[in-house]
Amino acid sequence: MDVVLEARQLAKAYGVGRDALQVLGGISFSVGKGEFVSIVGPSGCGKTTLLFALAGLQKASTGTVTFNGRPVTAPPRGVAVVFQDYSRSLFPWKSNRDNVAFGMVRVEGLSSVQKRDKAQEMLEAVGLQGFEDKYPWQLSGGMQQRVAIARGLASQSELLLLDEPLAAVDAQTRADMQDLLLDLAMRFKQTCILVTHDVEEAVYMADRVVVLTRRPTVVDHEIAINLGKQRDQITTREDHRFLAARHDVMMSIRSSRTAAPATAA
Amino acid sequence: MGAFRFMEILAWFRAIISFLIIIVIWQSIALLGLVPEKYFPSILAIAAGFRDMVISGELVSAELRTLSRALLGVASASLLGISLAVLGDLFPSFRRGFAPIAALIQPVPPAALVPMAVFMLGLGPKLYAFIVILVTVWPPYFNGVAALASVSDVQIRTGQMLGLSRWQILRQIKLPAAMPEIFAGIRYASSISLIAVVVAEMLAGHDGLGFLLIRKAFAIRIPEVYALMFVCAVNGLIMNTAVNGLRWRFAGWQLRMAGQAA
Ligand SMILES: Nc1ncnc2c1ncn2[C@@H]1O[C@H](COP(=O)(O)OP(=O)(O)O)[C@@H](O)[C@H]1O
Ligand SMILES: [Mg+2]
Secondary structure (H helix, E strand, O other): OOEEEEEEEEEEEEEEEEHHHEEEEEEEEEOEEEEOEEEEEOOOOOOHHHHHHOOOOOOOOOOEEEEEEEEEEOOOOOOEEEOOHHHHOOOOOOHHHHHHHHHHHOOOOOHHHHHHHHHHHHHHHHOOOOOOOOOOOHHHHHHHHHHHHHHHHHHOOOOOEEEEEOOOOOOHHHHHHHHHHHHHHOOOEEEEEEEOHHHHHHHHOOOOEEEEOOOOEEEEEEOOOOOOOOOOOOOHHHHHHHHHHOOOOOOHHHHHHHOOOOOOO | OOOHHHHHHHHHHHHHHHHHHHHHHHHHHHHHOOOOOOOOOOHHHHHHHHHHHHHHHHHHHHHHHHHHHHHHHHHHHHHHHHHHHHHHHHOHHHHHHHHHHHHOOOOOOHHHHHHHHHHHHHHOOOHHHHHHHHHHHHHHHHHHHHHHHHOHHHHHHHHHHHOOOOOHHHHHHHHHHHHHHHHHHHHHHHHHHHHHHHHHHHHOOHHHHHHHHHHHOOOOOHHHHHHHHHHHHHHHHHHHHHHHHHHHHHHHHEEEHHHHHO
């Protein structure tokens, strides 16, 4: 399998001297083409920090990231991020269609009419037909999330980085969004990295789960989820392989918690 | 913009109602003789003074001069203020260097600028430009600096992920996001601009409402003085309407957003 993204010994400290906070302690993993990888870790362990380093938005203190074999020093073309704070990533002065079309602001070879059509297509793909001319602030949180995803896809991404995208939505919306994300990942041939603190979600979504330790964060464990690409909210969650994988991930989190040195927070 | 029309019509309607109330109170005070009539003429006397000045032509030409100076002043000061704020955003060293200069000039009242400005620039249009811009530039500048600095990190990162350069992020993300706050500054600037023009005309002018006001006051033409004060107040409304129109154009989303929340 072709490696799309590789992180090697990523470490990151905020601040200097005695006040320095060592967040990432040397994280290494790689993601293959078309893979859906979940990264689980407790709040504050540095998941957003890690994602920003992968996206080229913020330099790690040491270590390297490569995307399609090239070192990442700035946000590369082909990578899209759906931010944890997605509703603030939408531009309130643009209609939903214009927000999605803005994903193509640096895409060459498309006329503005083509970009508009493509934005329309993406909005339909995320189930927002009829809301094109509305503004993000006229939508619910879950719908804003969809606009942000549509914009990412419109930017012709091949790697989608999702930062706790479903942390703030209700249970039903969450289930719908999980299935929508899986469907979109397949339809648009996206490689996905989903960062979450929700173990069930991590297992349900992924081909592989990367479990992080507490700060200074390293990869504790990687668990392959052999459930195939087709998932179903009811049957998958009852599948013994799902339950076994969930058990593995939870055990690994528990052991890393007891093994981790006590840190003054 | 239908919403704009409606809001503006409503604002003017309210203004007219308030104006009528003031007239009634005024006329009652004048009729009851609570204040010597010499300093407090009746509405009819003021209206007559107004009519005389319109017929003689002096009011129309003074009004046109003052209003165009104030509008031109606030327009150029706003453009300058926004440009300086943008420069400060692109070059933080410029912003830091400019901050003490701004802090020093900003609190000087317009009237205090007039004598030196007359020596340096004479009594022509340069004088008005200098005074009006020097007092009007600050609200758009300070609001612009603050608003550009407080644009959400998420929005900027979104621009970075989409491959935008620093300049493109400024142009396409930070400036639109800052527009509501910049327009709050421009609105404030427009009222200062009117004050500055009238003061400059009073102290060093040979035309305009301020000049006419001083001349009528020295001639003890009290009804005319009141009529001129009334014209100044109407100018405030005109400026406000003009700024609001632009605000709907450039920052209307924020008003619609706030309107929905209400
Ligand atoms: N810019 C920053 N400066 C200093 N500390 C930061 C900064 N960003 C994050 N942190 C700290 O680093 C830790 C990890 O943050 P984050 O990556 O947001 O964690 P997570 O996404 O897993 O909740 C937290 O303790 C947070 O307070
Ligand atoms: Mg986070």
